[in-house]
Amino acid sequence: MIPLMELKRKAKGLKPTVQIGKYGLTDEVLKEINKQLKDKKLIKIRLQRAFVLGKSRKEIAKEIANKTNARIVSIVGNTISLFKE
Numbered sequence: 251m252i253p254l255m256e257l258k259r260k261a262k263g264l265k266p267t268v269q270i271g272k273y274g275l276t277d278e279v280l281k282e283i284n285k286q287l288k289d290k291k292l293i294k295i296r297l298q299r300a301f302v303l304g305k306s307r308k309e310i311a312k313e314i315a316n317k318t319n320a321r322i323v324s325i326v327g328n329t330i331s332l333f334k335e
Contacts, residue, residue, distance in 0.1 A: 252333070257292060257323045261331035266296035274301055275314065283318050287334040297328040 267286050270279055286293045297310065311330045315322050323331035 251335070254323065257333050258331070260292055261294060261323050261333075264292065264294045264331070266294040266329060268293065269296045269298060270301050271298045272300035275310075275317070280314075280317055283314065283320075283332070287318060287320055287332065291335065292323070292331065292333045295330045295332065297330065299328065302328055 267290070268279065268283055283293070283295065295314065297307065302310070307325055307328065307330070311322050311325050311332075314320070314330065315332060318332065318334065320332040320334040323333050325331075
């Protein structure tokens with residue numbers, strides 16, 4: 251298992267590869283996140299303001315992590331980093 255600090259360091263240099271907009275966490279978005287995690291293992295997800303409105307970013311991150319069986323690396327602003335081995 252890779253230490254969390256090392257994952258955070260690696261994630262810092264990444265650009266978001268998935269964006270979640272006003273339609274939210276659809277099946278298509280989850281498929282794309284799973285595909286990216288399978289290919290890259292460590293990804294960044296950008297949450298658009300319309301999706302985040304009135305919701306906790308932490309709860310959104312937990313929901314995505316649970317649905318994709320991934321590990322939350324960091325939550326900075328509207329950006330979530332996830333890792334899956």
